[in-house]
Amino acid sequence: MNVYDSGRMADILKPLGYELVDGPEGADLVILNTCHIREKADEKVYSDLGRIRPFKDDKMIIAVGGCVGQAEGAEIMRRAPYVDIVLGPQTYHRLPEMIARAHRSQDKKNGPGRGVLDVEFPVESKFDHLPEAHSNVGPSAFLAIQEGCDKFCTFCVVPYTRGAEYSRPVQAIYEEAEQLVKQGAKEITLLGQNVNAYHGESNVQEWGLGKLMEHLATIPGLARLRYMTSHPRDMAEELMVAHRDIPQVMPFMHLPVQSGSDLILEAMNRKHTRSHYLGIIEKLRTFRPDIALSSDFIVGFPGETEQDFEDTLNLVREVGFSQAYSFKYSPRIGTPGAVMDNQVPEDVKTERLARLQELLNQQQQAFNEGTIGKTMPVLLDRKGKTDGQYLGKTPYLQSVYVEAHPRLFGQTVDVVIEKAFANSVTGSIVTSPLVGEVAL
Numbered sequence: 001m002n003v004y005d006s007g008r009m010a011d012i013l014k015p016l017g018y019e020l021v022d023g024p025e026g027a028d029l030v031i032l033n034t035c036h037i038r039e040k041a042d043e044k045v046y047s048d049l050g051r052i053r054p055f056k057d058d059k060m061i062i063a064v065g066g067c068v069g070q071a072e073g074a075e076i077m078r079r080a081p082y083v084d085i086v087l088g089p090q091t092y093h094r095l096p097e098m099i100a101r102a103h104r105s106q107d108k109k110n111g112p113g114r115g116v117l118d119v120e121f122p123v124e125s126k127f128d129h130l131p132e133a134h135s136n137v138g139p140s141a142f143l144a145i146q147e148g149c150d151k152f153c154t155f156c157v158v159p160y161t162r163g164a165e166y167s168r169p170v171q172a173i174y175e176e177a178e179q180l181v182k183q184g185a186k187e188i189t190l191l192g193q194n195v196n197a198y199h200g201e202s203n204v205q206e207w208g209l210g211k212l213m214e215h216l217a218t219i220p221g222l223a224r225l226r227y228m229t230s231h232p233r234d235m236a237e238e239l240m241v242a243h244r245d246i247p248q249v250m251p252f253m254h255l256p257v258q259s260g261s262d263l264i265l266e267a268m269n270r271k272h273t274r275s276h277y278l279g280i281i282e283k284l285r286t287f288r289p290d291i292a293l294s295s296d297f298i299v300g301f302p303g304e305t306e307q308d309f310e311d312t313l314n315l316v317r318e319v320g321f322s323q324a325y326s327f328k329y330s331p332r333i334g335t336p337g338a339v340m341d342n343q344v345p346e347d348v349k350t351e352r353l354a355r356l357q358e359l360l361n362q363q364q365q366a367f368n369e370g371t372i373g374k375t376m377p378v379l380l381d382r383k384g385k386t387d388g389q390y391l392g393k394t395p396y397l398q399s400v401y402v403e404a405h406p407r408l409f410g411q412t413v414d415v416v417i418e419k420a421f422a423n424s425v426t427g428s429i430v431t432s433p434l435v436g437e438v439a440l
C-alpha cells in the first residue's frame with residue numbers, strides 16, 4: 001500500500017514540476033513514506049531522517065508521510081525540527097497546498113510553528129483528488145480499492161493509523177484500471193488492508209471483490225488479477241468461485257492466520273478460530289485445487305505458551321504454504337496487546353521465530369521444487385541481476401529468473417522451470433508471443 005501511495009504522491013506532484021530522483025542530494029523535496037506496523041519500521045524513520053538531514057539546504061523541504069506521520073505527528077516535529085511537513089496516509093492529496101505553506105513559512109525564516117502538520121481524517125476521499133494518469137507504470141501495477149480497517153486486532157495499529165474501512169466505488173476503480181492498462185500494465189494487484197471486505201458502490205448495488213474482478217477482467221489487455229491482503233472473516237464463496245471461473249484471477253491467495261492456537265486467536269481478537277481457517281482452505285481447494293497459499297504469522301503474542309506455538313507449527317504442516325511472512329510480536333503503543341501483562345521474553349520470541357521460519361522455508365523450497373519440469377506462463381516484469389536476465393512471476397507468484405531478449409520485457413512467456421531455490425526458481429523460455437513473427 002505504501003508503494004502505491006508513494007507513486008500517487010509522485011503523480012500529484014508532477015504537474016507542479018517535480019520529477020523523481022535517485023537520492024536526496026540536490027532534491028527540492030524529500031518525502032519519507034513511513035510504516036508504523038512494527039517497532040523496527042518505526043525506528044527507521046529517525047535514522048533515515050538523520051541520513052537525509054546533511055543534504056538539507058535552504059530550498060529543500062523534508063516531509064514525513066505515512067502511518068508514523070499519522071501516529072506521531074507532533075512528536076516528529078519536536079524530535080526533528082528540521083522536518084517541514086508531517087502528513088498522514090489520508091491527506092496526501094493536499095501535498096501541493098502543504099508544500100506552498102511550507103515555502104511560505106521557510107520565507108519567514110524558521111520562526112516558531114513553521115512546520116506544517118496535516119494528519120486529519122478528512123471527509124473528502126483523497127482518491128477523488130488524485131490525477132487520472134499514473135506517472136510510472138510497469139507491467140505489474142498496484143491499485144488501491146479498499147483502505148482502513150474496523151477489526152481492531154489487539155496487536156495492530158492499522159485501524160488507528162489508516163482509519164475506518166472504506167471501499168472505493170466500482171466505476172472509479174474500473175477507470176483507474178483501464179488507465180493503468182493503457183499505460184502498459186498487464187497485471188494489476190488490487191490492494192486493501194482488508195481487501196476481501198471490499199463492498200463498493202456500483203450503479204446497481206454494492207459489489208464484493210469477486211464481482212469487481214469479474215468486471216475488471218473485461219478490460220482488454222488486462223491479463224492477470226491479484227489482490228491482497230484478505231481476512232478469514234470476509235471470505236465469501238463468490239471470491240472462491242472467482243478463482244475457478246475467471247481466468248485472469250491468479251491461483252494464489254495471501255490469507256493471514258497469525259496463530260494456530262484458538263486461545264491466542266481469541267486474545268488477538270481475530271474473530272476466527274483455527275478450524276474456521278482450516279475450513280476456508282479446504283473449501284477454497286475444492287474450487288481451485290492448485291491454489292498456492294501464503295500467510296502472515298506472529299510469534300510471541302502475550303500469553304503464547306509452547307503448546308500454543310506448536311499449534312501454529314501444526315497448522316502450517318496441515319495447510320502447506322508456498323510462501324509466508326512471519327514476525328516477532330512487537331508491542332505497539334495504544335493497542336490492547338501492548339499492555340497485556342503476560343508478555344513473552346525476547347529470547348523466546350527469537351527462538352520460536354527461527355523454528356517457524358525453518359518450517360516455512362522448507363515448505364517454500366518444496367513448493368518451488370514441485371514446479372521443476374513444469375512449463376508456466378511468466379510475466380516478465382523486472383530486470384534481473386545481470387544483462388539479458390529478467391525477473392518474472394508464475395501464476396503462483398513465484399519469482400522466476402530467465403534469460404530473455406529485451407523486447408520480451410512486459411510480455412508473458414512460457415517458461416520451463418529448471419532449478420528451485422528458497423525464494424525463486426530459474427528456467428528457460430520455450431515459447432513467446434513473438435515466436436513466428438518476422439521480427440525475430
Ligand code: 5AD
Nearest residue numbers: 037155156256296297327328329330
Ligand atoms: N507485531 C508483529 N507483527 C505485526 N503485524 C501487525 N502488527 C504487528 C505487531 N504489532 C503483522 C501481522 C499482519 C502483518 C501486516 O504485520 O502479521 O498481518
Ligand code: SF4
Nearest residue numbers: 149151152153156158
Ligand atoms: Fe490489523 Fe488486519 Fe487485524 Fe485490521 S484485520 S486490525 S489491518 S491485522
